[in-house]
Amino acid sequence: MKLASTICRYLLGLIFTVFGANGFLHFIQGMPSEPLAVQFLTAVSTSHFIVLIFLLQLIAGILLLVDVYVPLALIVLAAILTNILDYHLTMDPGGIGPGLLSTVLWIVTAQKYRGNFRGLLAMKAEPAPV
Numbered sequence: 103m104k105l106a107s108t109i110c111r112y113l114l115g116l117i118f119t120v121f122g123a124n125g126f127l128h129f130i131q132g133m134p135s136e137p138l139a140v141q142f143l144t145a146v147s148t149s150h151f152i153v154l155i156f157l158l159q160l161i162a163g164i165l166l167l168v169d170v171y172v173p174l175a176l177i178v179l180a181a182i183l184t185n186i187l188d189y190h191l192t193m194d195p196g197g198i199g200p201g202l203l204s205t206v207l208w209i210v211t212a213q214k215y216r217g218n219f220r221g222l223l224a225m226k227a228e229p230a231p232v
Contacts (some may be wrong), residue, residue, distance in 0.1 A: 103213070103214075104214065106210055107127040107140075107210055107211055107213060107214035108214075109188075110207040110208075110210040110211045111166050111169070111172065111207075111211045112166070112167065112213075113207050114163075114166055114179070114204060114207040114208060114211055115162075115163045115164070115165070115166030115167035115175075116163070116167065117163070117200070117203075117204055117207070118159045118160070118162055118163030118166070118179060118182075118204075119159075119160060119163030119164055119167060120162075120163075121159055121162030122156050122157070122158075122159030122161070122162075122163055123160055124154025125153070125157075125159070125160070126156060126160075127153065134193070134197065136193055136196075137197075139189070139193040139194040142189070142193055143192045146225070155182065155185075155208075158178055158182060159179075159182060161175075161178075162174075162175040162176075162178045162179050162182070163175075164212050166211075172211075172215055173215050173218035173219065176208065176211065176212050176215060177219075179204075179208060180208065180212075183201065183204055183205050183208055186201040186204070187201050187202075187205065
C-alpha cells in the first residue's frame with residue numbers, strides 16, 4: 103500500500119502540475135459544449151478568478167512531486183477536486199472522468215497521511231498554547 107500511495111502521489115502531482123501550468127501556458131486546448139459550462143468558464147476567466155485556482159493547482163502539484171508539505175497540498179487539492187466534481191456533475195457531466203481519476207488518486211494518497219488530519223477532524227480542539 104505504501105508503494106501504491108507513492109505512485110498515486112506522483113500521478114496526482116503530475117496531473118495538477120500539468121493542468122495548473124496549462125492555465126498559464128495554454129498548451130491543452132478544449133472548451134465544453136454545454137452552454138451553461140461555457141458561460142461559467144467565461145465568467146471565471148474574464149474575472150481572472152481562475153488564475154488563483156490554476157496557481158493553487160500548480161503549487162499543490164509541485165509540492166506533491168517534491169514530497170514536501172504533502173498534507174497541505176492534499177487539503178488544497180481536496181477543495182479544488184470538490185469544485186471540479188461539482189462543476190462536472192452540474193454543468194458538464196461528459197468530462198467527469200479526469201476528475202474521478204484524480205479523486206481516486208487523492209483518496210489513495212491521503213490514506214498514507216491520514217494521521218496528519220486528526221486535528222482537523224477533532225470535534226473539540228484544544229487551542230495551541232501561546
